Amino acid sequence: MxxxxxxxxxxxxxxxxxxxxxxxxxxxxxxxxxxxxxxxxxxxxxxxxxxxxxxxxxxxxxxxxxxxxxxxxxxxxxxxxxxxxxxxxxxxxxxxxxxxxxxxxxxxxxxxxxxxxxxxxxxxxxxxxxxxxxxxxxxxxxxxxxxxxxxxxxxxxxxxxxxxxxxxxxxxxxxxxxxxxxxxxxLVGMVSSEKPPMGRILYDEKIVKATTHNCLTDGCLELEDNNVFCLYGNKQVARELFKNEIELIKDIPVNYELSERQQIQKECSKTEKPYVNKSKLLEFLNLLQYPIYYLDFETFSTAIPMFDGLNPHAKVPFQFSLHIIDKEGMNPKHHEFLFDGENDPREDFLQAIRKAIGINGSILVYSKSFEEGILRDLAEYFPKHRKWIYQVINRLVDLRIPFRKFWYYNLKQQGIASIKAVFSAMTEMHYDELEIRDGRTAHVEFLRITCEDCCKEEIARVRYNLLQYCKLDTLAQVKVLEKLTELIK
The missing domain is CATH 3.90.320.10 (Lambda Exonuclease; Chain A)
Structure with a gap:
């Protein structure tokens, strides 16, 4: 060949x-x-x-x-x-x-x-x-x-x-x-061979870190659930284990050195039961004050900035979902915003969120650095909102912390602490029935119906799907917090 x-x-x-x-x-x-x-x-x-x-x-x-x-x-x-x-x-x-x-x-x-x-x-x-x-x-x-x-x-x-x-x-x-x-x-010799190479014949760690390739999701390897590549932290441990023909976390030798969080994963793989640190979860839950606001943003970004005040790849918020529980045991109320227009959505986004969030209570987000970064950028460009924005930032609480720190770990998470993985593992509910299932797709679809020539029916369909996706992101936070509360009782 x-x-x-x-x-x-x-x-x-x-x-x-x-x-x-x-x-x-x-x-x-x-x-x-x-x-x-x-x-x-x-x-x-x-x-x-x-x-x-x-x-x-x-x-x-x-x-x-x-x-x-x-x-x-x-x-x-x-x-x-x-x-x-x-x-x-x-x-x-x-x-x-x-x-x-x-x-x-x-x-x-x-x-x-x-x-x-x-x-x-x-x-x-x-x-x-x-x-x-x-x-x-x-x-x-x-x-x-x-x-x-x-x-x-x-x-x-x-x-x-x-x-x-x-x-x-x-x-x-x-x-x-x-x-x-x-x-x-x-490489030419390898490509011309009848069978694919079993592993990396040319491996440069620096270049792998600079790409988005993932052998597990991209079809290169077919491994069982909870394989060694699901281990938390540096993947060098997983590569070493895999090289030594150890594919599953449960099969890692007793004397093999693992981090504390990796040890939790190994124990869960053997017992097939969730790990729960009740004392740490209780400390976290005691930080929350009612009313509790469950907040999620959706953003888009373009390489070449679209609007004044933006730099390349700047994130522009165009949508939010907000569930509010006023008191413990009450049902959540839902607010949502999805920008409709071709111009800059940031000011409308800010005005809508200001109307929806009260002056007291914890504001729960998942991966706080994302929402906080968006809010700081908005405060920089809209100084008249700066005082209010920083008051909101001071009330943010990151629901991802208990899962990132392994105060709770479920085998079904597959080593992932995203809201989707945690929500599915704890509740048996999932995003699979949605047309839009991730933020990047939401970003692309919003820009498509906003910037391209789409019929009214297509625009309405995509807007509905965007609202359903963002709504589930905050509803998932509600359900996850409910499960954490049940665990410490």
Missing amino acids: SYQLSKTDYILGLTCPRNLWLKINDPKKLRKKTLAEEFDINEGIKVGELAKKLYTDGINIPIEDTSDNIQKTKELLMKRKPLFEAGFEFENYYARVDILVPNGEGWDIIEVKSSTKLKDKFLYDVSFQKFVLESNGLKIKNCFLLHLNKNYIKKGEIDIEKLYTKEDITADVTPFSENVKEIVKI
């Missing part, structure tokens, strides 16, 4: 060779991209297209046909102008450069990313391009990363010059280029 390795495949192979093998040889085993992942890809394309405007004399090379892209690149190199999407091949390698800029007798590689900072995987990416281009006889003088400026704040029309930061990564790329040919040879 003759296989041509692209820079995308090169990064994938470094991350997980088994995933690359499946992509080429048995793609049906891999999960499809989520709506959120497709959205992120499109955001990256938008950032790349806008960056081209920085080089007004640049030439865009079509990418639909690889052979045609390579041929046109050869012809246009003679013009000595910036080239967009220039393609090159060498032996089993193919690389396409975002922006290739002439520099004296040589060229500069400019890699465009929608990120706001340098990541190790970008160095692998550019080193692959550099190797392929130099193998074609080009002299590469400098390598740059053109990424979004995290300090840029939109005010009026987008200022392209200020939106991007150009970072010289020439010295950083050089050591990453040294083993490209050897690595490609191994």
Whole structure:
């Protein structure tokens, strides 16, 4: 089998060779991209297209046909102008450069990313391009990363010059280029084999940390529930155990060193009973004061800021759900808000939440840093609401704490402390019947019906699904707190 390795495949192979093998040889085993992942890809394309405007004399090379892209690149190199999407091949390698800029007798590689900072995987990416281009006889003088400026704040029309930061990564790329040919040879050989590799044949921990790949959810490995990769904390322990053919938490040897929380997981795997630290749970519950407000936000973000006062990837709140229990034993009342319009939703969001939250009582959230971060950003942009916002922040209580600290642990959580995992484990209820089941999908769907041409029926359907999803997030908090209260009685 003759296989041509692209820079995308090169990064994938470094991350997980088994995933690359499946992509080429048995793609049906891999999960499809989520709506959120497709959205992120499109955001990256938008950032790349806008960056081209920085080089007004640049030439865009079509990418639909690889052979045609390579041929046109050869012809246009003679013009000595910036080239967009220039393609090159060498032996089993193919690389396409975002922006290739002439520099004296040589060229500069400019890699465009929608990120706001340098990541190790970008160095692998550019080193692959550099190797392929130099193998074609080009002299590469400098390598740059053109990424979004995290300090840029939109005010009026987008200022392209200020939106991007150009970072010289020439010295950083050089050591990453040294083993490209050897690595490609191994990857091509692996992809051409009849069976997938059993584990990581090329493993670089830094690059794995810089990706979102997960062998368990992405279809690379099929393991039973409560396997060693469900262990809390550093995954190095799980990798070591798996390498030694220990797949399940319950089978970890008695003398194997585990953290306190991992020991709790192991004990639960053996007893198949939840772990409960009643004294710690009681301390937590005693912090709460009625009325109790159960609050959840939904936000969207775009790489290129949409509204004034936003920086790249800033989170914009567009929806909240609020359950209120005035006194112990009373049924919850429900309030909700979902912005309707194409303009900035933040002021309407703030006004709606101010009307719904009273001046006394605990405000329960799940993963406090998220809601608190949104509120702090709102206080910065809307100073007239600042005093009230900080009063709310001071009342926030994080319901995730008992689960993150393992004061309660249920085998059914699979090592996960999210509200969805905890809610399902404690109540046998779940999100599976909802059309929208996670925040990223909510984000994408809200932007779709807001920014794209959708019929009234589709807009109404999505808005209903958004309301149902957010409502369940706060109802789940209500049910989880009820269960915790029952445990200490």
